[in-house]
Amino acid sequence: MEALSSLIGGFSVLADPMNIVYMFVGITLGVLIGVLPGLGGANGVAILLPLTFSMTPVSAIIMLSSIYWGALFGGAITSILFNIPGEPWSVATTFDGHPMAQKGKAGEALTGAFTGSFIGAFFAVLLITFLAPVIAKFALQFGPAEFFAVYLLTFCSFVGMGKEPPFKVIAAMMLGFALAAVGIDTVTGQLRMTFGSVELLRGFDFLVAVIGLFGVGEILLTMEEGLAFKGKSASINARVVFQTWAKLPKYWVGCLRSAIVGCWMGVTPGGATPASFMSYGLAKKFSKNGRNFGKGELEGVVMPEVAAHAAGTSALLPMLTLGIPGSPTAAVLLGGLLIWGLQPGPLLFVEQKDFVWGLIASIYLGNIAGLIVVLTTVPIFAAILRIPFSVIAPIILVICAVGAYTVHNAGLDIAVMLIFGVIGYLFKKLNYPLAPLVLALVLGDMAESSFRQAMLVSQGNLSIFWSNPLVGSIVTLALVMLFWPIIGAVMQRLRPGGEKPAAAE
């Protein structure tokens, strides 16, 4: 059990009391971010990233990942009490969570949601603990062709598994790649798409893009909906918590199912949002109380939360082992690793053992800490939501501007952020996905250089992508994913009256 001993080593990293303090600060900030509209896991971490430059990488990643866990927890509070999903992945939680709150069972719904989140995260971190070292060891043998194949699979999965029209997914993704290419070409040193501008030499930083797309864009959308916070009051006491916990064990089959769905969607970049919807749909289909879903069933609150948290957590698995993030927030964390001088990927498990296992151990502790924090502080966060939007909105916009500036100490980035904000608003309205754009912007350079290295090895022969069974099967799988919308449509036509094929398989 090599993984277990490494994990114990990881916990010893956490013995530093400062790291525990950072963890609690991170969780609290994360819940706050999750509760406020316009601030979410991805842009919240992006804004706070520059503040961690003076910390050690271990402390910094503990704090930033704790913000992520906190944001995952926090989204449920607004969904249940205010019927406003604080995060996209908590939309499914509103279906049953808010009806429960209206019936006066807000405490029960919140306890169910938080505990569900915890179960999902715990399942996913077990997966990371035992699977990550194996994958990392395996990936050590990867050459550029294999890495490019994995990148290809990542991007093709967006086309195959996204809910959005495939053409729009590809267009958004290519926009990300094109923006990533702006600036100095890393291989030949040539200038690309700078059009003689000095400002464009730096290229586009994805952190600025994330803050604009998710932060400013979200504020504009919220403004359009003209929402007024009219929430239910929340009170959680120990009795409600224990009563709810007593009900949970009978949902174990559903929890397991949701956790598996979540982990699958998290590792492949499906993401937490589709995972939560899929899990809700499956629970509705299989549960004995399926008919009551939507009217305030505890099960309908727990299941999407389990899946969302499992997906959010397991998104770190491909990031740590292969250097390919499974979600925009994981992408931001990856950006952090690069800034601290750590190259994510299989070598991380060999060269930075303390760092990797400290992070994994902090996921265990962070989720326990998160559960305690949210269960005890819900009324405070609910009170924050009562602050009117006309006060919160300008403050969030100011924070976004500060965040965009601090990435490179460049004033122009604030204007760039604003442009990305408008793009984010338009894209959301027209059903263009944001996640592929962000991931392409992050991974563009790496995907390109692995492609060019592979081409150098093979002297320009594309057959290198089928040169051995491993790379061949990944590339083939990627192509199946890419053409899945067509394959799926053909299969549906061949089976008249047949059910729509499940997207995850």
Added chain:
Amino acid sequence: MTDHAHGDHATDSTEKTVTNRTMDVVVALAFMGLAAVVMSDSWRIGARWASDGPEAGYFPFYVGLLMFIASAGTLATALFTKHPDLGNFVDRSQLKSVMQVLVPTCIYVGLIFVLGIYLASAIFIAFFMWWLGKYPIAKIIPVSIGVPLMLFMMFEVWFLVPLPKGPLETALGY
């Protein structure tokens, strides 16, 4: 941004702006234009296959090409579908709300370059609370001064990250 050519008179005419289809076409055309720029610049620096492998413009050229094809697909879908989405892209009142945030934010970003981020933020928050929230001065002052002050403490004092400053901070000796 009004467009009466695609008029769908079933919806309330006072709330009409443009249809979703029109916006889809506009954005797809913008994508295609951008793709053309990407392709032409990549072609300029060399997008072919040199003796030592792909040239610098090779990868971006095909990125641009794919973007062009995909957006042409979106364009064709929007134009030739049997069930075009003629729903309203954004209601007039909604657009007004969005502009109420967007326009002041643009001015705010401009002000940052002149006044520095702290003073600009104070003015921005105060304006927002006064204009949209209709708050009394007694509530506006503490929030609009408190938030930038907290940012100042956090960034300049604790974490030693400098933010853009203007004449006011210079006068105060920062």
